[in-house]
Amino acid sequence: MVDLEEYGINMWPEEKIIAFRKTLLQWYDENKRDLPWRKNTLPYSVWVSEIMLQQTRVDTVIPYYRRFLEWFPTITDLAEAPEQTLLKAWEGLGYYSRARNMQAAAKQMVELYNGEFPTTYEEIIQLKGIGPYTAGAISSISFNLPTPAVDGNLMRVISRLFEIPYDIGQPSNRKIYQAVAEILIDPDRPGDFNQALMDLGSDIESAFTPKPELNPIKEFSSAYLNGTMDQYPVKKPKKKPRPIKYKAFVIQNKQGEYLLEKNNQADLLSGFWHFPLIEDFTKEAKQIDLLENEMQEEYQVPNQDIPLEIQFETLYHCKVSWQESTYKQVQHIFSHQKWFITIQSGLTNDDIVSDDHKRELKWVSSEEFSTYPFAKPQQKIWHEIQKAHKFL
DNA sequence: GATCCGTGGAG
């Protein structure tokens, strides 16, 4: 148990807690958003929405949510889905391990619970991809259990209520906000209480453009009453993404098909297909970085001056006639990496491209591309190719 | 516990 006094938090008397619940829930009843996942409280659909909404905006999620339930109406359907279909359903949403973890959890439920959703917090949090937040959300919304759903919204609102100065980006501080929420949560309507804090936190108490005068709980908020709203929550800035240079190889065979490779090893974009990529450590690339991208000293690497085209022919066991091209450099920013991709196209007569068993390679016509899961960098590269060809 | 894992929108 967390002793709130140790953290300088003076919990309200019982009457004030009850008044707070009443005020918050009344506001929610009058102002709650009409969202597709609020039509019922069935655990499967609540689960799908909660996973999709992790670090992702509501407007982005809605079309994915609808399609996902059409494609996989039940836990069993999800458990049995082919990888390609699963990734297609998630294509563009990001954080793709969420989809893989959901399927793993669906398989757990088929094996352990006869394809049904478990009904206790302790069982739910054992499922793959479900942590304290999601377990709390599902438990409260679907099973009416008094478990807080401690996310960024809840921590932001509570930090202002009590002027809590502990960094909400620091995982070890989560327990403080959790302890406060466990006291505040309405035991009769825990699901609505949690969702009310989310609605409030995403609009009236948003991080960027809060609307303090419209806030239904402003009279409960220490930060509001003391004029310190702009000081909460405390959150340290994130690190900048690390720059990485790649060369993408857009290779066609005699039939005009393109060489694609499946990303089987990496955690990043695992399972997605892409034009072969080789990281560029050449001196030339380094010069471009210094001039165009202001590559920082800490990211400098030793030269490796074997031309990327030679490296490609060695790694992929084929002879290529390289084409002159004027494609623009493609950039893509992940949360932790920033890719600078130059495109090199070429033609080959070799049909067997690799005997390296680690690589999964395929010749694919552009008409078939839509059936392959492509992540954003690959889509940007393909877009650049098509754009360039329009001007020929 | 710090780092890794995507993407699109807002200012």
Place this chain on the structure above:
DNA sequence: TCTCCAAGGAT
């Protein structure tokens, strides 16, 4: 353009 973010979890 750049920066920060948005309903976190796994390692």
